[in-house]
């Protein structure tokens with residue numbers, strides 16, 4: 001078997017252009033926040049498609065691209081997802097399923113079991129990790145570094161949305177098995193993250209959080 005290689009020579013930029021681009025992307029991304037209050041203003045579907053296309057450029061273990069992005073816009077499906085998510089989250093927040101230290105860590109975010117944004121946001125994008133592939137003949141195909149790959153794709157998805165002025169929340173209404181059933185996904189897929197997507201509500205507020213300084217996250221060695 002012969003494998004093809006193609007030339008890859010992205011343009012080399014001047015140091016000034018590189019610095020300007022680096023600053024501008026950092027500033028853009030530093031302005032990103034997770035949003036929990038959405039407007040119901042519509043968002044064109046092609047923007048969601050483009051964000052998924054961007055996410056799907058992510059590197060992945062052995063190039064398996066083990067992700068599926070399920071786009072939900074129908075009001076009934078969003079209502080069903082909200083109802084099932086709130087049932088799980090009620091157990092987490094009020095049924096004793098989350099240990100006290102976890103509840104304490106969540107307190108500054110002001111979250112509780114109520115998730116109205118699952119109906120307000122015009123789109124819900126549910127990301128599934130493909131635990132293994134299935135060939136045309138039904139044979140199982142191993143996927144590699146699935147969580148790492150899907151996590152990177154989700155990061156690109158979030159960045160793509162933010163870059164076009166849309167907001168999202170990385171939402172994990174745990175356990176998320178209900179999403180497989182509600183969205184009719186096959187056994188080889190497992191829910192990974194649920195992203196409501198839209199514009200922030202006019203009265204949206206976000207927790208006053210600080211990010212760690214570079215000195216805490218960048219280690220010289």
Ligand SMILES: Cc1cc2nc3c(=O)[nH]c(=O)nc-3n(C[C@H](O)[C@H](O)[C@H](O)COP(=O)(O)O)c2cc1C
Nearest residue numbers: 032033034035036109111169170171172173206209
């Ligand atoms: C893997 C992961 C799971 C998360 N799950 C939830 C969630 O279920 N509900 C929620 O309100 N926020 C969730 N978040 C959002 C975080 O609370 C948020 O990213 C963090 O507080 C920092 O805020 P920022 O995104 O505005 O910078 C999650 C974030 C990540 C990365």
